Amino acid sequence: MRYNNKYKPEISLDRMAGLYCDEDLYSLMRRAEQIQGSISDNANAPAVSQGATRLHLEKVILAKPRGFCAGVERAIEVVELALQRLAGPIYVRKEIVHNPHVVNALRAKGTVFVEELDEVPQGAVTIFSAHGISPAVRDQAKARNLQVIDASCPLVTKVHVEARRYASEGYAILLVGHQGHDEVLGTTGEAPEAIQLVQTVDDAKQVQVANPDKVAVITQTTLSVDDTKAIVEVLKRRYPKLVMPPKDDICYATQNRQNAVKAIAQEVEVVLVIGAKNSSNSIRLTEVAEDAGRRAYLINDASEINPAWFGGVRSVGVTSGASAPEHLVQEVVETLKRLGATQVEEWELVREDVSFGLPAELIQASP
Ligand code: SF4
DSSP states (O other), X not given: OXXXXXXXXXXXXXXXXXXXXXXXXXXXXXXXXXXXXXXOOOTTSOOSSSSOTTBOOOEEEEEESOSOOHHHHHHHHHHHHHHHHSOXXXXXXXXXXXXXXXXXXXXXXXXXXXXXXXXXXTTOEEEEOTTOXXXXXXXXXXXXXXXXXXXXXXXXXXXXXXXXXXXXTTOEEEEESOTTOHHHHHHHTTSTTTEEEEOSHHHHHHXXXXXXXXXXXXXXXXXXXXXXXXXXXXXXXXXXXXXXXXXXXXXXHHHHHHHHHHHXXXXXXXXXXESOTTOHHHHHHHHHHHHTTOEEEEESSGGGXXXXXXXXXXXXXXXXXXXXXXXXXXXXXXXXXXXXXXXXXXXXXXXXXXXXXXXXXXXXXXX
């Protein structure tokens, strides 16, 4: 996995949002400068504050689609409705979606988040997160007599169904994904004896199967479209009879957000991706922007913006991962305006109108 510490903000500016009087900004700039070296200057451009004639931000381009996908919207709605309609407490196994702002907001409303089901009292209402679960977790829930509501994204469930089908037909299954990700753990659990994880092109070159004529490939839904393509091409060369699902497993939301960030990256000098550090699709968005030749930063929210990133920069692109709420984007835009940006444009690449129905357990619990 290419994600590493470089996406951590060099300076954490906890007080960033709402604090940019000239004095604050100037001292932040000075601090950034001391740590990172001099920022380039442009005497002709409008400056952001009295002494700090260093930032010359002009334009912000917002990528669209960005932010919540249909699977995330559904998962959050499931928790909200469970809180309203069912006798609590309501437990959620793992983060409902990979975003601390979402998790904290639901926690504040009374949701109890746990890592594993042995932390849930017998018989309690328990929601499974959007990333899906393995049959072993389902069995554990049954053994504890839990009242389960499954908020797994239907597109993840589709991959689980593919895994089960290929395993029952005797295929060796190569799962393109990242070790330890909740979705990969859940999918692998569907057929652990048949599935091998392939994380890189090198893995694809080295993986071994018992019968090269009977190999199938499935993928984690939130990978980079381009990275997956390279891995699958190697597998196709090695296993000419490689079987693939009729439709790519990379989900529509992942694909659309990557296409959108690729488009704005052509027009801007720096890209900000709003998303959690453990959000696979957000990390991929950062990589897509970098592959397009741009400096890109993955930030949780506006408080992590470092003004030193924008020395000599006039245009900044902004996008957000599939589990990042829109208010975080708007707060980032406000911060960029305080840093001098005067134009905000939105580039809509494709209109999304996907939505998923609620789980039956919740519909039956209608008041
Ligand atoms: Fe579902 Fe795609 Fe959203 Fe993941 S990113 S929850 S697979 S719609």
